Structures are given as C-alpha cells and as structure tokens.
Amino acid sequence: MPLTKQEWLALEKKAHELRRLCLDTNYWAGSGHIGGGMSIMDMLTVLYHRYLNLKKEDPNWDDRDRFIMSKGHAGIALAPVLVDFGWNDREQLKTFNHTNSKMGMHLDSNKVIGVDASTGSLGHGLSIALGTALAARIRGKDFKTYCIMGDGELDEGSVWEAGMAAAHYKVDNLISFVDRNECMIDGKTEDVMALEPLADKWRAFGFIVKEVDGHNFKELCDAIDFALENKGAPVMIIANTVKGAGVDIFEGDYRWHYGAMDEDMYEKAKASLEKYYANRKARVEKEA
Amino acid sequence: MGLTFTAVESTALSTAEYYGKALCELGEEHPEIVALTADLGKSTKIGMFGEQFPDRFINVGIAEQNMFGVAAGMAKAGLVPFLSTFSTFASLRSADQLHSDICYQNINCKIIATHSGTSFGQAGSTHHAICDMAVTRALPNLTVICPADGMETVNAVRAAYENPGPYYIRINRGFDRVVYPSSDYEFEVGKAITLNEGTDITVIACGSGVFQALTAAKFLENSDGLKVRVLNMHTIKPIDREAVEKAISETRRIITVEDHNVNGGLGDAVASVMAELGKGCAFKKLGLQDEFAPIGLHEDIMSIIGIDSNGIIEAVREVMKKDFEEDDDWEDEV
Numbered sequence: 001m002p003l004t005k006q007e008w009l010a011l012e013k014k015a016h017e018l019r020r021l022c023l024d025t026n027y028w029a030g031s032g033h034i035g036g037g038m039s040i041m042d043m044l045t046v047l048y049h050r051y052l053n054l055k056k057e058d059p060n061w062d063d064r065d066r067f068i069m070s071k072g073h074a075g076i077a078l079a080p081v082l083v084d085f086g087w088n089d090r091e092q093l094k095t096f097n098h099t100n101s102k103m104g105m106h107l108d109s110n111k112v113i114g115v116d117a118s119t120g121s122l123g124h125g126l127s128i129a130l131g132t133a134l135a136a137r138i139r140g141k142d143f144k145t146y147c148i149m150g151d152g153e154l155d156e157g158s159v160w161e162a163g164m165a166a167a168h169y170k171v172d173n174l175i176s177f178v179d180r181n182e183c184m185i186d187g188k189t190e191d192v193m194a195l196e197p198l199a200d201k202w203r204a205f206g207f208i209v210k211e212v213d214g215h216n217f218k219e220l221c222d223a224i225d226f227a228l229e230n231k232g233a234p235v236m237i238i239a240n241t242v243k244g245a246g247v248d249i250f251e252g253d254y255r256w257h258y259g260a261m262d263e264d265m266y267e268k269a270k271a272s273l274e275k276y277y278a279n280r281k282a283r284v285e286k287e288a
Numbered sequence: 289m290g291l292t293f294t295a296v297e298s299t300a301l302s303t304a305e306y307y308g309k310a311l312c313e314l315g316e317e318h319p320e321i322v323a324l325t326a327d328l329g330k331s332t333k334i335g336m337f338g339e340q341f342p343d344r345f346i347n348v349g350i351a352e353q354n355m356f357g358v359a360a361g362m363a364k365a366g367l368v369p370f371l372s373t374f375s376t377f378a379s380l381r382s383a384d385q386l387h388s389d390i391c392y393q394n395i396n397c398k399i400i401a402t403h404s405g406t407s408f409g410q411a412g413s414t415h416h417a418i419c420d421m422a423v424t425r426a427l428p429n430l431t432v433i434c435p436a437d438g439m440e441t442v443n444a445v446r447a448a449y450e451n452p453g454p455y456y457i458r459i460n461r462g463f464d465r466v467v468y469p470s471s472d473y474e475f476e477v478g479k480a481i482t483l484n485e486g487t488d489i490t491v492i493a494c495g496s497g498v499f500q501a502l503t504a505a506k507f508l509e510n511s512d513g514l515k516v517r518v519l520n521m522h523t524i525k526p527i528d529r530e531a532v533e534k535a536i537s538e539t540r541r542i543i544t545v546e547d548h549n550v551n552g553g554l555g556d557a558v559a560s561v562m563a564e565l566g567k568g569c570a571f572k573k574l575g576l577q578d579e580f581a582p583i584g585l586h587e588d589i590m591s592i593i594g595i596d597s598n599g600i601i602e603a604v605r606e607v608m609k610k611d612f613e614e615d616d617d618w619e620d621e622v
Contacts, residue, residue, distance in 0.1 A: 127358050
C-alpha cells in the first residue's frame with residue numbers, strides 16, 4: 001500500500017517523539033551511542049509503526065514478525081521504541097546504563113520485553129535473523145524477519161557467511177538493512193576499511209539490493225513493500241543515513257559514535273531536533 | 289524413552305554413529321528438532337539426521353560462526369537445534385557466538401562436538417580439542433558433558449534434549465572402548481557414576497579416560513592389592529561436588545584423567561572443589577601438561593601423554609608413595 005501523506009506525517013511525528021526520547025535517554029544515562037541510534041530511528045519507526053506484525057497484548061506471540069538489531073549498540077534507540085510501544089516501563093529509560101538497570105547499552109533479550117535477540121558483539125545479527133527466517137519456513141509460519149546492521153560491522157566475516165547462506169537457501173522472508181551512515185569508531189568507513197562498492201558486494205552474494213535515503217519514509221516504504229512481494233532471494237536495503245541525524249552538533253561526525261552531553265549541549269540538541277522536525281514536515285508537504 | 293541400544297550392534301558403530309542414531313530417534317518423536325552442520329555432516333554423523341529429515345537439516349558450509357548464530361535464531365523461534373562440528377571449531381572458531389548468542393541468551397541449543405581431545409590424532413593440533421572444556425566450563429548456563437563411550441553418548445544426547453538450555457557434549461572420533469554394554473543404566477546429568485569401589489585412591493576420569501581408569505583399577509587390585517575407586521565424571525559442568533568431596537574424605541588421594549590440557553578441564557574442576565572444601569588431599573592431574581600433543585593414532589597419543597591404563601597405573605603408584613597424613617582429624621589440616 002503506497003504511503004499516504006497523512007500516514008507519512010504520522011510517521012514523522014512518531015519518529016520525532018522517538019528521537020527526542022532517545023536524546024533524553026542519552027542525557028539521563030550520562031552518555032550513550034547517540035550517533036548510531038539516531039541514524040536508525042526512522043527505520044525503527046517505520047518497522048514498529050507500519051510493518052512489524054505484533055500483538056501489543058502478547059509480546060511473545062509465536063506468529064509475530066521478528067526484528068533483530070544486529071548493531072546492538074543502538075539499544076539507546078530501540079529501548080525508547082519498546083517503551084513507547086507499551087512493552088516496557090517508561091521510568092526504565094531514566095535508569096538506562098545505571099548499575100543493575102534492566103536496560104544497558106546492549107539490550108538483553110531476557111530482560112527487556114520485545115527484544116528478539118541480545119546483540120552487541122558485531123556481525124552476529126544476520127545469522128540470528130537467518131535462523132528465525134529459516135525457522136518460519138521449517139515450521140510453516142508466515143512471519144517475517146527484519147534485521148538492521150551497521151555499516152561498520154560489515155567488516156566482520158561472519159556477516160558474509162550469513163549472507164552467502166541466506167542466498168543459498170533462497171530466504172525471501174528475511175528483509176535486511178544496512179545503516180549506511182559511513183561512520184565507525186575510529187573514523188569514516190572508507191578510511192578505516194573501505195566497503196564500497198557495497199551494493200555490488202551484496203548483489204554478488206545473491207541479494208536483491210535497494211538503495212534508499214534512510215531518512216525518507218516514502219523511499220523506505222517503497223523498498224520494504226518491494227521486499228515483501230519479492231520471492232526467491234533475500235533483499236538488502238542499503239539505507240543511506242546520517243550519523244546523529246536530527247541534531248546538528250552530532251550529524252555526520254564519527255566522534256559521536258558514543259558521547260555525553262552537558263546541560264548546554266542537551267538544550268541545543270533539543271532545539272535542533274525541533275528544527276529538524278519542521279524541515280522534515282516541510283519536505284512531506286513538498287514530496288507527498 | 290525410545291529404544292535401548294546394546295553392544296550387540298556396537299561392533300560396527302562408532303561413537304558418533306550412536307549419536308546419529310539417537311538423534312534420528314529423537315527426531316522422529318519431536319518435530320521441533322532441527323540439525324545443523326558446517327560441512328561435517330558425514331564426519332560428525334549428524335548427516336544421518338539430514339538423510340532422514342532433509343527439510344529439518346541445514347548445512348551452512350564451512351562457516352561455524354554463522355552456524356551458531358543461525359541455530360540461536362532457530363531456537364529463539366521455537367525449534368530445538370542440534371549442531372555438530374569438530375570440538376575445536378565448536379569451542380574456538382565460533383566461541384563468540386557460543387558465548388553471546390547461545391549461552392548469554394540461555395537458549396535451547398545442543399552442541400554435539402565430535403573429534404574431541406586428541407581423538408583425531410593424525411590430523412594434528414589444528415584438529416585436536418585440548419581446551420574446549422576450559423572454554424565451555426567458563427560459559428554460564430552451559431552444561432558440559434564428556435561421555436565415556438557410545439552408550440553414554442546416547443544417554444547424554446537424550447538428556448540434552450530433555451533438559452532445557454544450552455548443552456555442549458564432546459565425543460570422540462571413531463570407536464570408543466566399551467564401558468557400558470547397554471544404554472540401559474542410570475545416567476543423570478551432574479551425577480558421577482562409581483564404576484569401581486575403592487578406598488585407597490580415587491581416579492576421576494571422563495571420556496576415553498574412563499575405560500583406561502577401569503582397566504588400571506582392575507590391574508592394580510591384582511598386582512598391588514590396591515582398591516582404586518573409579519568415578520566416571522561424565523558431566524564436567526556442573527561438576528558433582530558431592531562425589532568429589534566423598535572421594536577426598538574417603539580415599540584422600542585423587543588422580544584426574546582427561547584427554548585435554550590439564551589447565552581448565554576436569555582436573556581443575558575437581559581441584560577447585562577440593563580447594564574450596566579446605567581439606568588436604570594428594571592430587572595429580574593427568575592430561576596434556578600445557579603442551580600440544582604429537583600426531584599419531586589416538587591410542588598412541590594417549591600412551592605418550594600418559595592417559596592410558598599404563599600411565600594411570602604409574603600415576604597411582606606415584607601418588608600412593610606420597611607421604612600423606614592418614615588420620616581422621618581434618619581440623620589440623622585446614
């Protein structure tokens with residue numbers, strides 16, 4: 001179903017609220033992986049509020065779609081989403097990263113409701129997602145599996161082991177994303193360990209590749225709709241994103257992989273998010 | 289449950305083939321069981337399951353890390369995966385996935401790792417598993433089992449299915465000397481089995497060391513008049529503390545036997561029970577003395593590193609010579 005203007009604006013509003021909650025969590029926690037959290041917030045929003053087939057009253061519903069966040073350090077983005085979804089207590093965000101909190105920077109699937117896999121060590125998620133996708137096939141279930149990987153983690157060989165197997169087994173109930181924010185801890189991906197030509201690499205591994213603006217809901221929806229209709233091969237959506245999207249002092253700066261804000265920066269960041277939201281709404285008016 | 293395996297059919301079956309048969313039998317009863325391998329379906333015998341249930345069998349190619357991750361996802365989505373590769377790869381190549389995806393999440397994955405210890409002797413140290421028990425013992429939630437032979441492998445595999453949570457079972461390549469003529473005996477995870485009663489010294493063994501310890505005990509009884517207690521410590525974690533404590537207090541001399549480095553395996557598991565108990569005991573760990581093994585036939589390597597019956601006999605005599613307080617007053621030794 002094509003995205004209507006009204007739906008698009010609703011997603012923008014939700015994404016804005018979640019970006020703000022992610023920013024607040026980073027502030028309450030004292031520090032956090034704010035850069036890579038913000039870069040996937042639009043993807044998380046569209047998945048949790050348009051695509052994932054979930055039952056709010058039963059987080060462990062056997063037929064639910066699965067979501068594996070391979071870039072586990074973006075827990076600071078997923079936790080607000082799962083709180084906002086109603087599955088976890090909002091107050092828990094105020095304890096994020098605190099001693100004995102249920103919510104740490106890499107979310108624990110046995111402690112945080114709605115987390116389908118504990119991730120953190122990079123390069124694991126696509127294998128786990130392939131496992132849930134194959135389980136659906138073996139069990140005769142219709143559920144889909146979605147997976148988001150960071151671009152830096154594609155350096156891990158295990159990602160490509162999983163990719164080879166997904167194509168070999170023609171896994172078409174698995175929809176994967178690369179959060180292509182071009183940053184990793186030590187610098188830009190192309191400086192630390194070049195990934196390009198990335199789309200060609202995934203194609204060579206047997207994937208159907210869609211490249212989109214990861215901050216444009218229409219493009220994201222078109223790509224996911226395509227993937228849901230696609231048969232016989234896995235789909236990789238390379239989402240071109242901006243690290244720290246929405247906050248001008250973070251944007252595109254790899255040093256904001258992990259960081260802390262003082263009171264002044266926090267205020268400026270909140271103001272920046274408001275401006276970003278206004279620009280996003282203006283874009284919808286223009287493009288919808 | 290299921291069939292009882294007996295030694296009648298054992299002449300032609302390797303330990304891994306018993307595993308394959310036991311898994312197929314479980315697979316018939318339980319459709320949620322799936323099997324995964326990394327291009328070692330034939331070698332590990334998990335391929336027997338694949339032949340019988342092709343739709344529930346995944347070969348990931350030579351990619352152990354992916355296999356462990358895929359299995360974790362399958363377990364998360366309601367299946368019970370059995371994974372098989374060689375022990376050294378299961379414990380080292382994919383250790384990060386074993387740690388984070390399987391043990392940390394505490395999910396229902398059963399790792400049946402073959403070619404353990406030096407049983408793939410001629411392949412050399414790249415294919416010997418001499419630290420897998422050290423690695424797996426250190427992983428929370430993981431139960432670690434080293435069966436004595438084919439029959440015990442059958443029981444261990446069934447127990448792994450029946451008990452939720454991650455299991456690591458290390459079995460040998462090829463044929464094991466028969467300790468149990470039938471699978472019809474009492475096998476309980478975490479409970480050592482006394483195979484020979486004795487009061488002079490206890491030999492605590494696992495895996496291929498169990499048969500050797502029994503052989504040594506019988507010999508020593510006839511030749512030296514020694515009563516050697518033999519414990520089959522099939523479960524490495526959780527270790528049977530009670531059996532170790534009993535051995536310490538009742539025999540005061542202990543030798544451990546493992547086809548593994550003496551650092552981090554059965555010997556250290558026993559030693560830590562002893563140390564925490566605070567009771568003195570003459571003690572010796574047999575196994576690889578923090579060195580890589582030579583290449584050769586498994587039985588030759590066992591002889592060279594002193595974990596065959598001759599090595600155990602020699603060690604028992606040595607430990608029996610140790611001057612050790614024989615009184616019953618433990619307090620003065622704490």
